[in-house]
Amino acid sequence: MDESIVGLLKGVELFSELNEEQLAMLCDLVVAQNFTRDETVVLEGDDSVQALYLIASGSVQVYMTGADGRETILSFLERGDFFGEMSLIDGEPRSASVRTVTDAKLLAIHRESFLKLIRQSPEIAMGLLSEMSKRLRKANRQIGSLSTMSVSGRVAGTLLNLMEERGVRIHTDGGKMVTVIHNRPTQQQLADMSGTTRETVSRISSLLVRTGAIAMTGKDIVIFDEGMLQEKATKG
Numbered sequence: 752m753d754e755s756i757v758g759l760l761k762g763v764e765l766f767s768e769l770n771e772e773q774l775a776m777l778c779d780l781v782v783a784q785n786f787t788r789d790e791t792v793v794l795e796g797d798d799s800v801q802a803l804y805l806i807a808s809g810s811v812q813v814y815m816t817g818a819d820g821r822e823t824i825l826s827f828l829e830r831g832d833f834f835g836e837m838s839l840i841d842g843e844p845r846s847a848s849v850r851t852v853t854d855a856k857l858l859a860i861h862r863e864s865f866l867k868l869i870r871q872s873p874e875i876a877m878g879l880l881s882e883m884s885k886r887l888r889k890a891n892r893q894i895g896s897l898s899t900m901s902v903s904g905r906v907a908g909t910l911l912n913l914m915e916e917r918g919v920r921i922h923t924d925g926g927k928m929v930t931v932i933h934n935r936p937t938q939q940q941l942a943d944m945s946g947t948t949r950e951t952v953s954r955i956s957s958l959l960v961r962t963g964a965i966a967m968t969g970k971d972i973v974i975f976d977e978g979m980l981q982e983k984a985t986k987g
């Protein structure tokens with residue numbers, strides 16, 4: 752048994768309920784694959800579906816490409832997350848594309864092994880349903896905001912989503928609680944997540960910086976005033 756793979760599998764939320772014996776079984780089913788940054792792992796519309804992927808290290812973005820070639824980012828996923836489950840479950844082509852944002856190590860589980868695993872383990876089936884419900888809730892929020900909100904409300908909503916997904920709460924030197932989003936998306940990625948252009952995101956984020964709601968460094972976004980973002984995201 753490959754202990755390093757068992758270690759990686761233990762970091763995957765979906766398998767957190769499995770005991771050592773079940774983990775050992777799973778270990779025999781996965782194949783580790785290394786990807787460099789910006790590599791496409793899954794292509795929207797592909798119907799030669801083979802595997803589900805677990806992220807052992809690095810991060811990926813899930814996106815769709817419009818008829819005009821513009822990309823809409825649906826989500827960023829990182830260590831411990833999984834993707835590629837939808838087409839394995841419903842037998843339809845891939846619903847979206849997935850590409851690496853950093854170098855990444857992925858663990859692939861072949862379709863048949865994965866389906867067998869779900870049938871055998873109610874814990875895994877529940878974990879999967881729980882994560883899929885979470886994604887659907889987030890997608891519903893995004894649909895709601897796209898149809899009802901102003902563009903500044905959508906950008907604020909994107910920042911709040913990022914904060915919820917991967918924000919880290921810290922105390923500043925002055926003793927204030929703030930939230931930091933490390934390895935922040937680029938302005939273009941924020942635009943692709945908010946259904947707008949890079950120029951508009953740049954204008955809105957400068958405004959949020961000036962009002963003291965956020966700060967942006969080369970690598971991070973610091974959120975000082977969540978209330979202000981909430982207000983923008985709900986009132987538009």
Ligand code: CMP
Binds near residue numbers: 836
């Ligand atoms: P699948 O359709 O097999 O291939 C693309 C994958 O992207 C899909 O499975 C999901 O794992 C993932 N995906 C699709 N839509 C979303 C979304 N809205 N949020 C997060 N992940 C998604």
